Amino acid sequence: MPAALPSQLLFICSQNRWRSLTAERLFDGHPEVQARSAGTEPGARVRVAAGHLGWADVIFVMEKKHADRLRAKFRDELRGKALVNLRIPDDYQFQDAALVALLRERLHTYFGTDILHAP
Secondary structure: OOOOOOOEEEEEEOOOOOHHHHHHHHOOOOOOOEEEEEEOOOOOOOEOOHHHHHHOOEEEEOOHHHHHHHHHHOHHHHOOOEEEEOOOOOOOOOOOHHHHHHHHHHHHHHHOOOOOOOO
């Protein structure tokens, strides 16, 4: 894997139960990339905090509303951070095969390589 690829990825959705958690799990056991996930809503499994944003090299949101919420609450913490909207609607369950395929496709498009493939 080229050194230019980020090594700490944060995935954000609303509840951190299906989309962002599925994305995080895609990187389980990856030798060079760490992934975490969180949600924007009060009832989220893990609610996003400033520390998550500070840790991340790249922040991926599932929908525009997630980016808007992050910008409203964490404007300073987002300075200089890549914030990427994957445009994945809340139509999938945890580990849904179609969700996994869509995440892989969108990440490949963003990175220009299959970041999920361990070297």
